[in-house]
Amino acid sequence: MIKLFVSDLDGTLLNEHHVISDRTAEAIRALQDNGIEFMVATGREYFSAHQLLSAHNIHCRMINLNGAVIHDDEGNVLKTQPIEAGDFATIIKHIEDPSINATVITDKGFYVSDYENYVQRMKRFINNPHTEQDSGNEDITVAQLSLLYREIKPLSQLDSKQLPVVYKVMFFSSDLDKLGQTRRNIETLPTIDVTSSNHDNLEITHIKAQKGLAIEEYVRTQDYTMAEVAAIGDSLNDRSMIQMVGHSYAMANGVDSIKESARYLAPSNELDGVAQVINQIIDNPPK
Structure with missing residues (x-):
């Protein structure tokens, strides 16, 4: 049953x-x-x-x-x-690679490495009717997007000295070889789980998450x-x-x-x- x-x-x-x-x-x-x-x-x-x-x-x-x-x-x-601070310090080094876009999800909002790219990607993803009867398809505004995802900030504003609680890190890249190598490097961290929801992304959380x-x-x-x-x-x-x-x-x-x-x-x-x-x-x- x-x-x-x-x-x-x-x-x-x-x-x-x-x-x-x-x-x-x-x-x-x-x-x-x-x-x-x-x-x-x-x-x-x-x-x-x-x-x-x-x-x-x-x-x-x-x-x-x-x-x-x-x-x-x-x-x-x-x-x-959340992800442990020491593990995040290791993970964030991979964000310096220009072929990888990153999103860091914290208790203080979202931090993104490419702000404009992130906004445009999420607008394309969200612009759908909420129900089958709702045929309206108005473009979502940046303000609405920020409300939906709480605060969206450039990753450069993330203060390593006063780090918020980090729940999840996502990497996006069209360079699948680079993404695969990044995955193999991060998987060496014993308290980290790396998975994905699509072929071009990595989802990184604590091993217990x-x-x-x-x-x-x-x-x-x-x-x-x-x-x-x-x-x-x-x-x-x-x-x-x-x-x-x-x-x-x-x-x-x-x-x-x-x-x-x-x-x-x-x-x-x-x-x-x-x-x-x-x-x-x-x-x-x-x-």
């Missing part, structure tokens, strides 16, 4: 327009009505993830930044797992086990939860290694794969 259903966001719960479809939102509410808890586990920070869910009035616990921050269903912080570990810790507080948890995802930052839960689903649009690790294959996000899986669980619960 499944008592908790955990879903990734991008490429999984979100469709090709980067929103939750009405069909998927309806399935989530049906899941909750049937007494199965729904939880999101995402590489995104809380505010952008919350906007997507609140568009459909969906309330749930949330694992953010791959497990670096965990929120309850009202947005209160339950736990944090992983989706699967965050789910496991939450389950310890409940009256069920990991065997009664289902998780669904599409990319490498989902690997820990796919490997650790009793009922694992990989999206058809997911990377091969995730599809090989998962117990079941779900339809793609373009076909509302999560909704189809949820409805199947409700109608014919796996044993």
